[in-house]
């Protein structure tokens with residue numbers, strides 16, 4: 001494959017770059033995921049709440065690739081937190097995806113106000129023990145949620161998928177992950193394609209390497225060790241976003257991008273988000 005893997009804390013390999021399908025309608029997901037697989041992506045990031053597990057699953061089946069060649073991630077939605085409801089929601093996700101296991105199952109948000117993520121994760125441990133998720137993890141967890149979870153459960157999350165891009169570099173969480181052996185997966189790695197790709201320092205580095213700003217930002221993540229899941233439905237950009245393994249940023253480039261941190265979120269604050 002084009003994309004080298006990272007090794008998760010349970011020995012499972014995960015491609016360091018995958019394709020995210022948030023906001024892709026179900027009836028477009030099949031074509032978009034097929035385009036991504038054609039371009040060389042072997043990891044797909046969906047979620048129950050995205051409403052496109054069926055389209056995603058159809059593309060995986062239609063690819064003709066052996067199941068073990070594709071790394072499938074899905075996520076448990078907030079309203080399904082709790083032990084029994086998690087087991088039911090997982091069955092629904094598997095059947096929509098049309099697979100008999102997922103590679104990675106994530107708790108989508110911690111919802112500290114509901115205080116159900118420990119019980120939810122115990123159901124994840126059961127799913128993992130049954131071999132129906134090769135790895136389990138979390139998303140949008142803050143350091144205090146990781147501490148509480150690892151105190152009360154047995155399987156250290158393999159991954160924490162968090163908002164992370166040059167304007168929100170998440171130093172405290174990345175340190176916590178290193179301490180606990182959790183892989184850092186960056187959502188909205190391109191800052192949702194908004195102002196970030198026009199920042200002069202990034203445009204200048206792109207010119208210097210004869211690359212695009214999106215490729216430079218993805219390369220910055222990869223060299224930091226982050227897993228990335230950029231999203232696009234435009235075939236040329238889907239291809240562009242995976243063509244990032246044949247050049248490197250130098251120390252000066254990395255430092256210039258690291259200087260762009262503004263501690264600024266695009267998405268909700270996990271400490272207070274409790275939708276669903």
Ligand code: NAD
Nearest residue numbers: 020021022045187188189190191192193214230231232237
């Ligand atoms: P992203 O940073 O990947 O940006 C996507 C947008 O950037 C696209 O819609 C497009 O407008 C633009 N873009 C993409 N490629 C480009 C290119 N080469 N050149 C110029 N513009 C380009 O943002 P995202 O979609 O928010 O995040 C990626 C994935 O992360 C999602 O699809 C989803 O799978 C995941 N995610 C997870 C959570 C969570 O709570 N766990 C939240 C948001 C997103």
